[in-house]
Amino acid sequence: MIQPSYVQKLEVRHLSLFVVLAALCLGIQLTPRPLNVESTSLIVFLTGAVLGVTFGAGLGSLVMFINGFLSPYGFAGLLLPFQMIGMALVGVGGGLYGRSSGGSYDSVSCVEAAVLGAFLTLIFDVLTNLGWAVPMMLEGQPILLAFVSVLVSGAFPSLVHVVSNTVFFGAAFVPVTSAVRKLLGGGHIWKKDFSLT
């Protein structure tokens, strides 16, 4: 069958990896752990770096969408779209970083990943804080005051989140990405060899 040019070829191994990573992220999100210490951001970022912007953003928003309903902290409510957008941006960041680096990483990449991890985590936190501020705005509080008060009162959890993710990204991004690339690697890993011996 002839496919139209805009339909991209979707590799089964990419889709398989996406589904496995989505399950892993959800497992991590729903597991009891210290507040704001998570590795979902790292997995979403490296998915973006390995599989591209669409997969990264898709994984981030999908995981946060499901987490919004199943989280042990209860239904996310108004926070849900902000969390989805925030985590999607982490995936987009990973995709852009993977594209700019051309898929080759060295020791400098660890520092770059750590800085990007801190930056994207901060963006995620600022967005979710905006989500926390929305009910206050709806109650009639000035927008800026509501946002700043939420940002200030959530400073310490944000600090924990940013510092832990900086460490995770710096220490794990390059080795895990290399491992995932090897797993996805050449066709010889995935295809059966039917040649006669």
Next chain:
Amino acid sequence: MEKRLFTYVTLALLVWGILGTATAGYYLTQYTTYQNEYKNLLGDLNVLVSAVGNFSDVMNTLSLRVNILVSCGNGTRVWFNNTALPIGSTAFTAILAVSDVRYNDYGGTMGILVTSINGVPRTGDSTHGWFYWYEETENSTWVPPNYSCDKYILHRGDTIAFSYESYNPWPTSPS
């Protein structure tokens, strides 16, 4: 390469700046909150001082004085007379205030069991334990309460004793 370096340094500084500002804001609000609480407390204290007379009278209304005996069972008896404690103190907080205490907290109605005072006993001892009494002022007799020492609320002028005794025979007063 330089542009890349500049980008990452800028991003790192941006994160530092935003987080630092938010954290400083957090501590500023904490500072303001506690300063206001301190001012309110000081205002209340001044009202109390003006109503009661002087500061030492106020402190007397807010605290109580008790006598505490610690007997280690080997003839060592130490009195802590006129020990000032906050109102609402218990026999347990009293002994905590004057000694180095180890204890087990069984929670609920069971409460706290004192296991060691000032290092006595040094090792576990199944034949002896720490008992406590309060003195009935009318007839000067020691009364052993049948509940934990953290449940016994102290009154002004109370005399209590903690004593290390053998379980057999069951002690009737501190040694």
